[in-house]
Amino acid sequence: MTAKEYLNRVRKQNYVVRQAEKELTMVKSDILSLKAASLSEKVSGTKESDLADKYVKLEKYFDKVIAEWDTLIDMRIEAKAMIAMIPDETQQAVLYARYINCTEWEQVAADMHYSWKGIFKLHGRALQSFERVHGSTLAKCV
Structure with missing residues (x-):
């Protein structure tokens, strides 16, 4: 794996997190719309259980977002430590x-x-410096 491929994993994970957050917001909005509609109507108890099921599913979306954030945070910590090992501070800054x-x-x-x-x-x-410093580590990454 090249330095650019390794570092782009962090960048891509950031987009994964953002998309998961957008999806969570959309689902939450849809559920709140359903709740508002169900509160305005007088209907039997089945609507409440349907709404409860929707909240359970919303929790699953929330758990997915948390998991993606955990992955991103771990990747950032690792990448930041590796970037910090590059001797040139300007190269560190650009990466x-x-x-x-x-x-x-x-x-x-x-x-x-x-x-x-x-x-x-x-x-x-900066990428060349990153590869010089971390060549053996990058070679092990798949």
Whole structure:
């Protein structure tokens, strides 16, 4: 596995978490809409049990989001420790901004006062440094 592939796993996990959170919000909104509709109608007890079932399913969505967050946090801790081992602090900063904070390239360049081309050169050097420092670890990753 290359340094870029390894670090992109953290970035991708961040998107997985965001999508799981969006899905949870949508399901929660749908359930609340059902609850509002059921409260406005006078219906037999079966609607309440249906609503209770929906809340149980909502809990499962919530558990999934928590699990994805746990995965992301563990990945970030590991990646941050590995990035911190790179001797050049500027290289650390570009990797941290891009892969830990998931910052877009335009913003990374602006924040670090680099041109578009300059930030990509720095990023390339940072990835090479990461691979030099962690080559044996990356070789074990699948």
